[in-house]
Amino acid sequence: MEYEGADPGTVRPGGRTARVRAAVLRAAGDAMAEGGFAHLDLADIARRAEVGKTTVYRRWGSVTGLVADLLTDMAEQSLPRTETGSLLDDLKANARLVQRTLTDPRQGALFKAVIAAATCDARTAQALHRFYETRVEEWAPCVQQAVARGELPEDTDPHEVIRAVSAPLYYRFLTTDGHLDEATADRSAQAAVAAARAGVYTRRA
Incomplete structure (x- = not known):
């Protein structure tokens, strides 16, 4: 989620518990990318991660519990926002990060499986909502700073602007076979900025 972050399990510091969690989450992500959610099996993930089945069952309990933890880990490790001093450049950076994530063979397949x-599955849905809430919250200050600079109306809703950047990219990703390139990402950012400047995302609107 560079799926809007580094690969799961690669950043968390030491300790056996942390290493086990990292290995299991990496294995779970690989399994989801390869076969989707329906084929996930805790015993297979334990084998892939080279840890005991008992450890996996005791810590996560179920496939949905493991997927929820995977999404939590992805949100925790996601890359920080870019701040350039320009709203358009900030949002282009956001859009290109989403674009790179979705077009990466492993990460794109993983996101399709999670979605x-x-x-x-309600628990997975809640975890996915938390993931995107975390990402939107991370990037919202770019819009708040633009409001402070006078680039946008004072009552602009920063969360709606950030959502407007990535929404067309996910729609294209999920509904077409069209190539999702940087030019598409840039257009999404430009459209969001133009709409925000026109007052589309003000709270009164």
Whole structure:
């Protein structure tokens, strides 16, 4: 989620518990990217991670519990926002990060699997919502700073602007076979900025 961050399990510091969690989450992410949510199996993930099945069952309890923890880990490790002093450049950086994430073979497949799982599993859906809430909250200050600089109306809702940047990219990713390139990402950012400047995302609107 550079899926809007580093690969799961690669940043967390030492300790056996942390190493086990990192290995299991990496294995879970690989398994989801390869076969989707429906084929996840805790015993297979334990084998991939080279840890005991008992450890995995005791700590996570279920596939949905493991996926929820994977999403938590992805949110915790996501890359910080870019601050350039220009709203358009900030949001282009955001859009390009989303674009790179979704077009990465492993990460794109992982996100498709997680989104599919969230449509039929409430716990996964809650975890996915928390993931995106974390990402939107991380990037919202770029919009708040633009308001302070006078680039946008004072009552602009920063969270709605950030959502408007990535929403077209996810729609294209999930509904077409079209190539998702940097030019597409830049257009998404430009459209969000133009709409924000026009007052579309003010709270009164």
